[in-house]
Amino acid sequence: MLEVKNLKAHIDTPDGVVKAVDGVSFIIKPGETVGIVGESGSGKSVLAHSIMQLNPKPPTFYPQGEILFEGRNLLQLQEKELRKIRGNDIAMIFQDPMSSLNPVFKVGEQLMEAILTHHHMPKSKAKQRAIELLKDVGIPDPEKRMNAYPHQFSGGMRQRVLIAIALACNPKILIADEPTTALDVTIQAQILELMKNIQEKYGMAIIIISHDLGVIAQIAEKVLVMYSGRIVEKGNVEDIFFHTSMPYTWSLLRSLPRIDSESRERLLNIEGQPPNLIHPPSGCNFHPRCPFATEQCKLIDPELTKRSSNHFVACLLSEVEFKEAKRLMENVEQEGDLKHV
Amino acid sequence: SNGSSSEETGEGNSAAEEKQTGGTLDVAYTSEPDTLDIMSNASSPTRDIAWHIFETLVALDKDFAVKPMIAEDYSASDDQKVYTITIRDDVNFHNGTTVGAEDVVASIERWRLVSSVGKVASEYIEDVKAIDELTVEITLNEVYNGLLDDMAAPKTGLAIIPKEIAEEAGEKPLVPEQLIGTGPYQFEKWERGNEIVLTRFDDYSQREEADWGGLTGKKEAILDQINFLIVKDPQVKLNGLKTNLYDYAQNIPTDLYEVIETTPNINPVTYINGYSMITPDKSEPPFDDLKVRQALHYALDKEAIAQSTYGNEEFYEMDGALFDPTQTELYTAEGTDTYLEYDPEKAKELLNESDYNGEPITIMYSNNNEAYKRISQVAEQQLEEVGFTVELEPYEWATYLEKWQEPHNWDIVVIGYSTRFSPNELGFLVQDTGSSGWYNSERWSELMTQWGLAASSEERQKILKEMNQTVYDELPFLKVANETTLDIMSDEIQEYDAWIGPRFWNTYKNE
Amino acid sequence: MSEPLLEIRDLKMHFPIKQGVFQRTTNYVKAVNGVNFTLNKGETLGIVGESGCGKSTLARTIVGLLKPTSGDILFEGESILQYNSKELHQLRRDVQMVYQDPYTSLNPRMRAGDIIAAPLKAYNQSNNLRKRVLELMELVGLKADDYKKLPHQFSGGQRQRIGIARALALNPKLIILDEPVSALDVSVQAQVINLLEDLQEELGLTYLFIAHDLSVIRHISDRVGVMYLGKMMEMSDSESLYKNARHPYTNALLSAIPLPYPMKEKKRERIVLKGELPSPSNPPSGCVFHTRCPFATEFCKGNVPTLDEGNDAGHFVSCFYPIENKQEEFARQ
Amino acid sequence: MQEFYNFLDNKKGDVFMLRRKRNLIPFVFLILLFLATMTATWWLPVSPSFMDSSLRLMAPSAEYWFGTDHFGRDIFGQTIIAARVSLLVGFTVAALSTIMGTITGLIAGYYKKLDSIIMRIIDGMLAFPSLLLALALVAALGGSVTNIIIALTFSFWPVMTRVVRSSVLQVKNIQYVEAAKTSGIKDPVILSRYILPNVMSPIIVQGTFIFARSILAEAALSFLGVGVEPSIPTWGNMLQEAQIYITTAPWFSIFPGIFIVVTVLALNILGDGLRDAFDPYAKGKKKVKKQMFKQRKQYAS
Amino acid sequence: MLHYTLRRLLAIIPVLFIVSIIVFMIVHLTPGNPAYLILGEDSSPEAIEQLEQQLGLDKPKVVQYFDWLGNIFVGDLGQSIYSEQAVTQIIVERLGPTFSLMVISMLLTIIVAIPTAIFIVWKRNTVLDPLFLSGSLLGTSIPEFWLALLLVLGLGVSVPIFPVAGYIPITDGLLGWLHHLLLPGIVLAAVEIGLIARMLRDSMLESVNQDYTKTARGKGVKESTVLMKHVFSNALIPTTTVIGVTVAGLLGGTVIIETIFTIPGVGQLLIDSIHRRDYPVIQGVVLFVAFVYVLINLIVDLLYAFLDPRIRYD
Ligand SMILES: Nc1ncnc2c1ncn2[C@@H]1O[C@H](COP(=O)(O)OP(=O)(O)OP(=O)(O)O)[C@@H](O)[C@H]1O
Ligand SMILES: Nc1ncnc2c1ncn2[C@@H]1O[C@H](COP(=O)(O)OP(=O)(O)OP(=O)(O)O)[C@@H](O)[C@H]1O
Ligand SMILES: [Mg+2]
Numbered sequence A: 001m002l003e004v005k006n007l008k009a010h011i012d013t014p015d016g017v018v019k020a021v022d023g024v025s026f027i028i029k030p031g032e033t034v035g036i037v038g039e040s041g042s043g044k045s046v047l048a049h050s051i052m053q054l055n056p057k058p059p060t061f062y063p064q065g066e067i068l069f070e071g072r073n074l075l076q077l078q079e080k081e082l083r084k085i086r087g088n089d090i091a092m093i094f095q096d097p098m099s100s101l102n103p104v105f106k107v108g109e110q111l112m113e114a115i116l117t118h119h120h121m122p123k124s125k126a127k128q129r130a131i132e133l134l135k136d137v138g139i140p141d142p143e144k145r146m147n148a149y150p151h152q153f154s155g156g157m158r159q160r161v162l163i164a165i166a167l168a169c170n171p172k173i174l175i176a177d178e179p180t181t182a183l184d185v186t187i188q189a190q191i192l193e194l195m196k197n198i199q200e201k202y203g204m205a206i207i208i209i210s211h212d213l214g215v216i217a218q219i220a221e222k223v224l225v226m227y228s229g230r231i232v233e234k235g236n237v238e239d240i241f242f243h244t245s246m247p248y249t250w251s252l253l254r255s256l257p258r259i260d261s262e263s264r265e266r267l268l269n270i271e272g273q274p275p276n277l278i279h280p281p282s283g284c285n286f287h288p289r290c291p292f293a294t295e296q297c298k299l300i301d302p303e304l305t306k307r308s309s310n311h312f313v314a315c316l317l318s319e320v321e322f323k324e325a326k327r328l329m330e331n332v333e334q335e336g337d338l339k340h341v
Numbered sequence B: 001s002n003g004s005s006s007e008e009t010g011e012g013n014s015a016a017e018e019k020q021t022g023g024t025l026d027v028a029y030t031s032e033p034d035t036l037d038i039m040s041n042a043s044s045p046t047r048d049i050a051w052h053i054f055e056t057l058v059a060l061d062k063d064f065a066v067k068p069m070i071a072e073d074y075s076a077s078d079d080q081k082v083y084t085i086t087i088r089d090d091v092n093f094h095n096g097t098t099v100g101a102e103d104v105v106a107s108i109e110r111w112r113l114v115s116s117v118g119k120v121a122s123e124y125i126e127d128v129k130a131i132d133e134l135t136v137e138i139t140l141n142e143v144y145n146g147l148l149d150d151m152a153a154p155k156t157g158l159a160i161i162p163k164e165i166a167e168e169a170g171e172k173p174l175v176p177e178q179l180i181g182t183g184p185y186q187f188e189k190w191e192r193g194n195e196i197v198l199t200r201f202d203d204y205s206q207r208e209e210a211d212w213g214g215l216t217g218k219k220e221a222i223l224d225q226i227n228f229l230i231v232k233d234p235q236v237k238l239n240g241l242k243t244n245l246y247d248y249a250q251n252i253p254t255d256l257y258e259v260i261e262t263t264p265n266i267n268p269v270t271y272i273n274g275y276s277m278i279t280p281d282k283s284e285p286p287f288d289d290l291k292v293r294q295a296l297h298y299a300l301d302k303e304a305i306a307q308s309t310y311g312n313e314e315f316y317e318m319d320g321a322l323f324d325p326t327q328t329e330l331y332t333a334e335g336t337d338t339y340l341e342y343d344p345e346k347a348k349e350l351l352n353e354s355d356y357n358g359e360p361i362t363i364m365y366s367n368n369n370e371a372y373k374r375i376s377q378v379a380e381q382q383l384e385e386v387g388f389t390v391e392l393e394p395y396e397w398a399t400y401l402e403k404w405q406e407p408h409n410w411d412i413v414v415i416g417y418s419t420r421f422s423p424n425e426l427g428f429l430v431q432d433t434g435s436s437g438w439y440n441s442e443r444w445s446e447l448m449t450q451w452g453l454a455a456s457s458e459e460r461q462k463i464l465k466e467m468n469q470t471v472y473d474e475l476p477f478l479k480v481a482n483e484t485t486l487d488i489m490s491d492e493i494q495e496y497d498a499w500i501g502p503r504f505w506n507t508y509k510n511e
Numbered sequence C: 001m002s003e004p005l006l007e008i009r010d011l012k013m014h015f016p017i018k019q020g021v022f023q024r025t026t027n028y029v030k031a032v033n034g035v036n037f038t039l040n041k042g043e044t045l046g047i048v049g050e051s052g053c054g055k056s057t058l059a060r061t062i063v064g065l066l067k068p069t070s071g072d073i074l075f076e077g078e079s080i081l082q083y084n085s086k087e088l089h090q091l092r093r094d095v096q097m098v099y100q101d102p103y104t105s106l107n108p109r110m111r112a113g114d115i116i117a118a119p120l121k122a123y124n125q126s127n128n129l130r131k132r133v134l135e136l137m138e139l140v141g142l143k144a145d146d147y148k149k150l151p152h153q154f155s156g157g158q159r160q161r162i163g164i165a166r167a168l169a170l171n172p173k174l175i176i177l178d179e180p181v182s183a184l185d186v187s188v189q190a191q192v193i194n195l196l197e198d199l200q201e202e203l204g205l206t207y208l209f210i211a212h213d214l215s216v217i218r219h220i221s222d223r224v225g226v227m228y229l230g231k232m233m234e235m236s237d238s239e240s241l242y243k244n245a246r247h248p249y250t251n252a253l254l255s256a257i258p259l260p261y262p263m264k265e266k267k268r269e270r271i272v273l274k275g276e277l278p279s280p281s282n283p284p285s286g287c288v289f290h291t292r293c294p295f296a297t298e299f300c301k302g303n304v305p306t307l308d309e310g311n312d313a314g315h316f317v318s319c320f321y322p323i324e325n326k327q328e329e330f331a332r333q
Numbered sequence D: 001m002q003e004f005y006n007f008l009d010n011k012k013g014d015v016f017m018l019r020r021k022r023n024l025i026p027f028v029f030l031i032l033l034f035l036a037t038m039t040a041t042w043w044l045p046v047s048p049s050f051m052d053s054s055l056r057l058m059a060p061s062a063e064y065w066f067g068t069d070h071f072g073r074d075i076f077g078q079t080i081i082a083a084r085v086s087l088l089v090g091f092t093v094a095a096l097s098t099i100m101g102t103i104t105g106l107i108a109g110y111y112k113k114l115d116s117i118i119m120r121i122i123d124g125m126l127a128f129p130s131l132l133l134a135l136a137l138v139a140a141l142g143g144s145v146t147n148i149i150i151a152l153t154f155s156f157w158p159v160m161t162r163v164v165r166s167s168v169l170q171v172k173n174i175q176y177v178e179a180a181k182t183s184g185i186k187d188p189v190i191l192s193r194y195i196l197p198n199v200m201s202p203i204i205v206q207g208t209f210i211f212a213r214s215i216l217a218e219a220a221l222s223f224l225g226v227g228v229e230p231s232i233p234t235w236g237n238m239l240q241e242a243q244i245y246i247t248t249a250p251w252f253s254i255f256p257g258i259f260i261v262v263t264v265l266a267l268n269i270l271g272d273g274l275r276d277a278f279d280p281y282a283k284g285k286k287k288v289k290k291q292m293f294k295q296r297k298q299y300a301s
Numbered sequence E: 001m002l003h004y005t006l007r008r009l010l011a012i013i014p015v016l017f018i019v020s021i022i023v024f025m026i027v028h029l030t031p032g033n034p035a036y037l038i039l040g041e042d043s044s045p046e047a048i049e050q051l052e053q054q055l056g057l058d059k060p061k062v063v064q065y066f067d068w069l070g071n072i073f074v075g076d077l078g079q080s081i082y083s084e085q086a087v088t089q090i091i092v093e094r095l096g097p098t099f100s101l102m103v104i105s106m107l108l109t110i111i112v113a114i115p116t117a118i119f120i121v122w123k124r125n126t127v128l129d130p131l132f133l134s135g136s137l138l139g140t141s142i143p144e145f146w147l148a149l150l151l152v153l154g155l156g157v158s159v160p161i162f163p164v165a166g167y168i169p170i171t172d173g174l175l176g177w178l179h180h181l182l183l184p185g186i187v188l189a190a191v192e193i194g195l196i197a198r199m200l201r202d203s204m205l206e207s208v209n210q211d212y213t214k215t216a217r218g219k220g221v222k223e224s225t226v227l228m229k230h231v232f233s234n235a236l237i238p239t240t241t242v243i244g245v246t247v248a249g250l251l252g253g254t255v256i257i258e259t260i261f262t263i264p265g266v267g268q269l270l271i272d273s274i275h276r277r278d279y280p281v282i283q284g285v286v287l288f289v290a291f292v293y294v295l296i297n298l299i300v301d302l303l304y305a306f307l308d309p310r311i312r313y314d
């Protein structure tokens, strides 16, 4: 249904060109849920915006690649055709709930606009639908809250409004850029449930970007891991969570605070600075921070290679090498810990 | 040329055409009068509009000679102290009543109160009384030959109004409802800031003398209505005439003459309009010193000033006399020989001899008039060339008037005076006032007294020559040039005669 | 026990709802509706709760951005509501806030470095300014060449870090963090949490930490408060709360945590809260949770529970029928 | 750590607005105009105030580039000299009213309590026709450029205040202002570094408007006798004097007119540059265009 | 809000009071005296004194002021020294033309400026933008009388579509009214269009890249709608302010346009009265203009709260 082929999205700045998305490819099928995780600043939002063709041009430009939606390249579509797709076929939940709502319009109006843009119906009906949507996303007292302005909403409430806007037209693809960051877990669960229901009902595909690996685990079937504008690992959830064979993903998972862990235990994190996207490191982008990096990693830029049927990894280490390295590392750490104790 | 007092414009063949009665004339008039009370207000806008409404006992004809108007006849006693005036018996007021001696007496009484000319005359008047229905007798306390001139003055002359109104108004200016005269047009309405409307007075009692002209003789109201529209901008007037929005526009900058000449359906109208002058303040240094005034005189190249100011030679005349050449009774060129002497070297010498030490002198002028502004600017340059230090101080008219009253506010003013009809009216020579720059001259005062007593034309000519001479000897002011006013009118207007200002009787539109 | 740094006494913050041409007040949103707690020096109090229950409002009231409808806020024993502007200025050096919203809380026309430097300049700590800023930036994981970038050139998480660096700049006594890590990837999140903990140890900082991520809360907090509809439902030290949640709402909350184990996650049972979501402008009578509480009775509708200490010392709960001994159940999960 | 500092030091010195060609040209123009007018008396072949009534209203020629006026003065010289007072009036009035308007507007918009007082005074000030004010000033202090500047400043300043205030009302509600407040940043800094840059664009638009209008208004006041001496030319009073010659001697009005327009344009471009310096979104447009062009080519091939 | 409105309405009184003092002082301190003007160039000091007495100008200024103020409270602004008409009546008479002119020019301004600004923002990266910029600046820096003359010569004289001057009240026919006011309206509008379109363009450019526009675009909303609705309504505040000030200013009359097109409006009234030192009229007009300003600015202030709900006054 959606195929992204070797997409590059670069941003021009006075200091140079930021290679925010630098050669990303993936495919989404109807009814599928793809999670995107990755370091903050790795280009997830830019990628999402590229699919929607919403990056401001300038400064953003697309030096290469294709985004094929139902066979049409979104990069080359006329604004008019894009418009028909946006909101209706592909909808997006924006990352920032605070500034993504227009401060001078009532929440209800903004929601109704989403409905009325693609469907001709009387205003009263649209209003009805809007109220329903608000209710679905868990806004209390939706009739009254329709008349509130965004600044009168809490962060989570605004986020839910954005979700409602995205869901308004039952899109074929939903791009959710950190849709639940501002939500408490109960509402988060409710929202994820809602998304799943719609997915089941209409065969909607979902691209969900999140830092909350729990959320990814809960909803996604496939996962893409991004690092400095590239996909460094992709595969089924299980592959990613249990058969990680990419040092970055592995480090990421290790940084998680666990609900069952002792409090105050020091969290692990990835050492070093995130890469400079204007002048990315040579070879493998992750090498300066990779605990297993070799001299080779500095020179050779690894391609995404197949590990198992659905599992692709961009790393020079083979699965076996990686496992070995991992084991060694964990041993060292434990020894270190013992010394401390 | 502007040498003749009245200028007939309009094409030759038009006279042959049938007069068209009726119609409305739209006149673009530059400034709105403060009042239409012609007796109390000496401004040109008041005069130009009000003389359609009001008439005087005696009036000036086209050659500026006094002729009867409402009066049938007049005579003076042998001792020249008693004037007997008879009134025409059929003169109607706009309110339907007829002019009687009582009305005239009341009007004279009011005139003595409110008119600046009337106030001068009033000092000589002992008594005014009605002898019968149509006869009035004025008794003077001493011989005063200016009386008839004063009564006939186009500005603040003796307009005849109904007795009740004269008494009711007293010193106050006439309000619109009181604008009842005997003229060929009557007052209709006044929308402040917009227009003044006059309509034909159907019961107007005409005089028969077609050749008198001026403000008397045969006046025929042919048009139904005259609208005086207040239009300030010259370009608007011109464009309005081009597009038939107006039929007549008063006071166009002479610089636009070329345009007018080349526009087919617009004809120029010109008439004399007094002269511009440079008046030094004679009460204070440096100009209390005659030498410095002489330096001023020699420093000014009046022809250059006039050319820069008026542009087209048609519109100014280099003549140094106190009156206009068309005023045959008053004009004499004698005594004005030094008028155009321009000698900067001599001016420098005179300045060196004097006490003047380069302290700045102030030229004050009112910038409501483009001409004064230009004269000042050119004069500034010429004066600086001979060693004066000059500062220009333009003011708007009201401020100017107030500043004018105080000698320390200025050293020189640039101003103009409209045509005057007797030495009595020469405001710029009235002794010891701001307007004359505090001119104090026994010689001049003596001449004025003689003027009041002079009866014959020869006597007067002699005095006038002496007056010119005095002005050039004592230099109370420096005349720049005679001005000619330019009006424009549509070629539909026929048999139009401007005299000294726009007058719309005896004229008509051919559409 | 160390001494209290911040005391909140029966704090209420009601926003007027305005309607009509003349914007007359027709009702109030009772965003914070009677909250009490004490925060001790060097402690971290985590606040969790339903979205829209008044957490941010509480935070904004504490830093003096909103004038509370009633109640009192004591900082080091003094009521800050009576402070004049000079005292307030001094207070602000000690109390800093990290905003929930990383986008609008940064001046779009200031460079990242200047944003972080601003509080330092405000308190005349300008010597070695640049060095200090770069240190702070490094602490929160920003690069040196980010110094002169403008906010819109950063990603969401990067902006959040600027906000954190700004709050840390002055070494305040109390930092109020309104969802500081929700936009961060786990690695940076770990880095920031580690940093916060280190700083607390080193400088004895006190945190009021608002978050939705219960794992993070658990990790960082000494005590946790659970809010619902403008009120505190439960408050205890975090061990006790996570192991032995007594309020039905807390319980539901804990059961809804998504876990990063795909297999488990897909099988897991959750307690789903039913019922209409109540509106803060028209809160339910009695216990505000009764409309959605699985254990509610008629009694709950008519009576307002208070935040009481039960058998466990230091474990306060505002419920007539608190759940006892949930430990085993929790362990099973 | 050390390398961080080195890195920064290399990049020191912000992209000053004049680095852009678009800003450089108007800047150079204004500087040249300023120098030209200040030194005009030395290099102009004919004294601009030299009158010769025989040379009235001559069309532009090799000798008189811009023709002559009704006194036969050289319009080119007049136009150059006129820049003195016009620029002085324009700049001073624009600068003064912008500065005062910005200050009062910031304060009124930011402090609720002062708002009602300041704005009522501003309302009152707005009501005074500048002409009346100028007349009174001339009466009190005598006629001069200073009085024109004062009178015009008084009439333009309140408008600026209102414009600034309205934007401040809007901006001050955005969270970064709150955030700054809670960081302990003092009000003057909040006003100057947080609010002002975000209300810059209406200020610049209004400021250049004031510049243009005050040059013209100066003429209107001069005409009423409260202006500078007529022998000192200004663009405004040149235009005023040229008014009746608009059809017969169009060059008389066209040249000062062009100078006004070009100066305002130059100033405006500079103002825009200034705003762009504050505008985070307005950077690097040009380069991108080139790249987009390239990209399109690629697609085409 | 109601409270705020009432407070503001009450505040009109002190504002007008202060304005009244200042205008009185200014008017009476300005040199020039109606007595000189009425009596003309060569009047005698005695006559002037007499007239001053008659006009009540010889009384102490304080007395004159309080006489005037006392009458204002009963709604009487006094009488013109010249026409002896009531000042209120004079203002009312002159208000018709001025108000008409204001309406026409404001309508023109808004009709042209707003779509232009939106269009330009839409085409912001094309050559149209700098062109527009120069155009708008031309509008603001071209003297009104120039433009007026050009238009009159073009559309009044060469191709006589419009009358070159004059005014017809709307009661004499809507068409004639419009016909006479269109040219002056255009001239006035040209200056304002330059300013307002510029103001709007710049404010819109400020918000054209805000996140909420992405949301709107993401909904599939047309770019033009995004601009016209979302960007536009966020950019309105400074523009509204300028429009407010302009409207109020126009109600005070525009001397140049009224003169060139001979429209008997408040501007001409004021300038004529200043020239004539018709004190009661000057004072009355200024007070009236002040009142209009305060009122319009109040409306604009209230509008802010509607245009941006985050703005609150209490
Ligand atoms: N307008 C811009 N100018 C310059 N750089 C930009 C711009 N927008 C984004 N970037 C850079 O592009 C990179 C990718 O940004 P993006 O917003 O896609 O990150 P992200 O993966 O969504 O991160 P997060 O999870 O923190 O939101 C970041 O390094 C950011 O600094
Ligand atoms: N300015 C305001 N005017 C009216 N109501 C407001 C205002 N600000 C907040 N509210 C309301 O107050 C309630 C609490 O909001 P608050 O932002 O404190 O919630 P929160 O607990 O921080 O939620 P979240 O986790 O979603 O950020 C919400 O119902 C919100 O709509
Ligand atoms: Mg992002």
Ligand SMILES: [Mg+2]
Pocket: A154, A155, A156, C055, C056, C057, C100, C178
């Ligand atoms: Mg919140």
